[in-house]
Amino acid sequence: MSELLSRIGSPSDVRALPEEALPLLCQELREDIISICGRVGGHLGASLGAVELIVALHRVFHSPQDALLFDVGHQTYAHKLLTGRRDRMHTLRHAGGIAPFLDPRESPHDALLAGHSCTAVSAALGVLEGRRQQGHRGHVVAVLGDGGLTGGLTFEGLNNAGGSSLPLVVVLNDNQMSISANVGAIPALLRTREARDFFEGLGFTYLGPVDGHDLPALMRALREARASSRPVVVHALTLKGKGFPPAEADAQTRGHAMGPYEWRDGKLVRSRGGQRTFSEAFAAVLEDAMARDPRVVAVTPAMLEGSALNALKARFPDRVHDVGIAEQHAVTFSAGLAMAGARPVCCIYSTFLQRAYDQIIHDVCLPGLPVVFAVDRAGLVGADGATHQGTYDVASLRPLPDLHLWSPMVGEDLAPMLDTALVAPHASVIRFPRGTLPPLPEGLSAGEVPLRGARWLLRAEQPRLTLVTLGPLGIAALEAARGEPGWSVLDARCASPLDEAALLEAGRSGHVVVAEEGTTRGGLGSAVLELFAAHGLMARVRLMGMPDAFVPHGDARVQRAEQGLDAAGLRRAGLALLAGGGR
Numbered sequence: 001m002s003e004l005l006s007r008i009g010s011p012s013d014v015r016a017l018p019e020e021a022l023p024l025l026c027q028e029l030r031e032d033i034i035s036i037c038g039r040v041g042g043h044l045g046a047s048l049g050a051v052e053l054i055v056a057l058h059r060v061f062h063s064p065q066d067a068l069l070f071d072v073g074h075q076t077y078a079h080k081l082l083t084g085r086r087d088r089m090h091t092l093r094h095a096g097g098i099a100p101f102l103d104p105r106e107s108p109h110d111a112l113l114a115g116h117s118c119t120a121v122s123a124a125l126g127v128l129e130g131r132r133q134q135g136h137r138g139h140v141v142a143v144l145g146d147g148g149l150t151g152g153l154t155f156e157g158l159n160n161a162g163g164s165s166l167p168l169v170v171v172l173n174d175n176q177m178s179i180s181a182n183v184g185a186i187p188a189l190l191r192t193r194e195a196r197d198f199f200e201g202l203g204f205t206y207l208g209p210v211d212g213h214d215l216p217a218l219m220r221a222l223r224e225a226r227a228s229s230r231p232v233v234v235h236a237l238t239l240k241g242k243g244f245p246p247a248e249a250d251a252q253t254r255g256h257a258m259g260p261y262e263w264r265d266g267k268l269v270r271s272r273g274g275q276r277t278f279s280e281a282f283a284a285v286l287e288d289a290m291a292r293d294p295r296v297v298a299v300t301p302a303m304l305e306g307s308a309l310n311a312l313k314a315r316f317p318d319r320v321h322d323v324g325i326a327e328q329h330a331v332t333f334s335a336g337l338a339m340a341g342a343r344p345v346c347c348i349y350s351t352f353l354q355r356a357y358d359q360i361i362h363d364v365c366l367p368g369l370p371v372v373f374a375v376d377r378a379g380l381v382g383a384d385g386a387t388h389q390g391t392y393d394v395a396s397l398r399p400l401p402d403l404h405l406w407s408p409m410v411g412e413d414l415a416p417m418l419d420t421a422l423v424a425p426h427a428s429v430i431r432f433p434r435g436t437l438p439p440l441p442e443g444l445s446a447g448e449v450p451l452r453g454a455r456w457l458l459r460a461e462q463p464r465l466t467l468v469t470l471g472p473l474g475i476a477a478l479e480a481a482r483g484e485p486g487w488s489v490l491d492a493r494c495a496s497p498l499d500e501a502a503l504l505e506a507g508r509s510g511h512v513v514v515a516e517e518g519t520t521r522g523g524l525g526s527a528v529l530e531l532f533a534a535h536g537l538m539a540r541v542r543l544m545g546m547p548d549a550f551v552p553h554g555d556a557r558v559q560r561a562e563q564g565l566d567a568a569g570l571r572r573a574g575l576a577l578l579a580g581g582g583r
């Protein structure tokens with residue numbers, strides 16, 4: 001009953017254990033990880049696959065003097081358990097609780113704040129060079145997965161490291177999985193004899209391949225790496241989901257990310273709502289579009305599962321392209337597809353799209369290519385927290401010329417928006433949130449294709465105030481306005497270009513609340529203010545959205561309400577504005 005783990009408060013306790021106790025420690029770590037994820041959900045598969053790796057790292061290296069930088073950080077529940085956080089792991093990914101990934105503010109043993117993949121090598125090399133320059137000692141280790149090797153940023157770091165004389169230690173956790181089965185030439189190469197040539201060609205000493213669950217072998221390799229005076233890679237072969245049969249048997253993702261689950265009659269039951277998500281609804285309308293038009297193709301950077309594209313891939317195997325953890329490539333590859341006359345739909349999370357910002361400008365908008373971006377997880381994402389929030393896409397994409405920026409309020413909006421985008425001669429974004437579909441309000445329709453601009457959800461005869469919203473916030477605004485005389489509700493629907501006529505009409509009501517689930521700095525609200533100013537329109541305007549701060553992990557519904565982005569909050573904001581109040 002976790003007799004060893006209860007005695008571990010820090011990595012020095014791990015190093016103090018007799019070596020023969022380590023297998024039991026790994027078993028207890030697995031039991032904890034399986035129990036924690038059963039209760040609160042989380043990144044089960046990767047964390048189970050990295051148990052021995054993390055124990056061996058803490059046996060050989062002395063954190064925090066030696067810096068251990070993990071790519072993404074989703075595989076590190078054992079690291080958290082061994083570094084004094086075991087008593088709080090039941091708060092994992094909950095508001096105020098243990099973070100979903102690593103964070104130096106949570107523990108000095110968390111050398112790198114991450115959540116996005118492919119950053120560990122570059123950051124580790126920077127730490128190593130910075131320490132050298134300042135005369136600090138200590139080893140620096142970058143731990144990354146085979147998925148991380150499909151991302152370009154990793155290669156920028158490897159190239160620089162391999163050409164340096166710095167003793168960077170890279171530990172490659174090779175389980176041949178990204179979120180789903182890994183793609184491309186490199187993961188396959190890793191399982192051949194060429195792996196050695198590959199890394200030695202990059203200037204690294206290659207140690208391996210080593211069984212990533214064989215502690216003595218791992219520790220021998222890590223000790224050799226620790227003694228190296230030049231860049232060195234330890235290539236460990238692991239099984240994602242190891243030790244939990246339902247994850248091991250999950251060929252799709254090896255239990256990559258699990259919601260809370262429970263055992264019922266010996267079966268694993270995932271407590272999912274079972275309601276349809278925006279992702280699933282979009283994948284369905286995309287499937288229809290692909291069935292109608294052979295030019296339509298889908299692109300995803302390693303998020304086949306998260307973007308609900310598995311069925312699409314099964315039906316159109318050569319028209320659904322998983323390009324690996326390679327968002328920059330995904331966007332420019334999509335541009336190439338469009339150049340050749342295809343109609344690419346690049347399915348990409350809002351937060352991960354940030355990595356391809358230049359490609360959107362330089363390779364898509366500037367040449368005026370009709371790429372459609374299906375931007376998923378737009379808005380608050382909840383448990384994944386600050387590294388994954390989709391709260392910057394409107395502000396960052398709105399300034400780009402000839403990029404139309406659609407936000408569906410309900411699932412019924414997706415088909416007309418996609419059809420509009422697929423006939424447009426320019427690039428388009430259709431951005432939708434993580435989560436289930438809201439019901440279409442009574443008497444509303446999705447509108448005629450091609451869609452043009454905003455949609456009045458409620459239009460008062462003698463308007464005194466207008467709630468202007470983006471996306472599903474229109475539903476809350478309708479509820480807020482119910483029974484309020486003279487209140488109108490306008491679903492902006494397209495954040496760029498604006499429907500100027502509709503918004504100027506909203507402005508003429510004299511009081512306008514603009515609500516968006518994104519930053520108010522440069523978002524829809526800013527666009528409305530710019531429009532009113534350009535037309536000399538005087539109105540009292542209140543912008544509502546996310547604060548000027550990174551939004552931590554928590555319950556997205558609660559966070560929305562905290563910002564007043566629910567019916568009660570929008571009603572309060574409108575009444576305060578009418579009463580002459582500000583906030």
Ligand SMILES: Cc1ncc(C[n+]2csc(CCOP(=O)(O)OP(=O)(O)O)c2C)c(N)n1
Pocket residue numbers: 046049071072074075115116117118144145146147148149173175177178179240256301302303325327352355
């Ligand atoms: C830039 C970026 N794109 C996509 C993701 C989503 N993501 C999280 S973990 C993961 C797979 C990582 O694969 P690997 O590095 O092999 O780790 P494993 O899960 O196999 O342990 C992906 C694609 C991400 N975190 N960052």
Ligand SMILES: CC(=O)[C@@H](O)[C@H](O)COP(=O)(O)O
Pocket residue numbers: 043072074115179257306377381384434
């Ligand atoms: C670690 C990572 O980046 C992914 O696993 C991400 O957490 C998936 O997010 P969703 O759960 O919203 O698909």
Ligand SMILES: [Mg+2]
Pocket residue numbers: 145146147173174175176177178
């Ligand atoms: Mg992997």
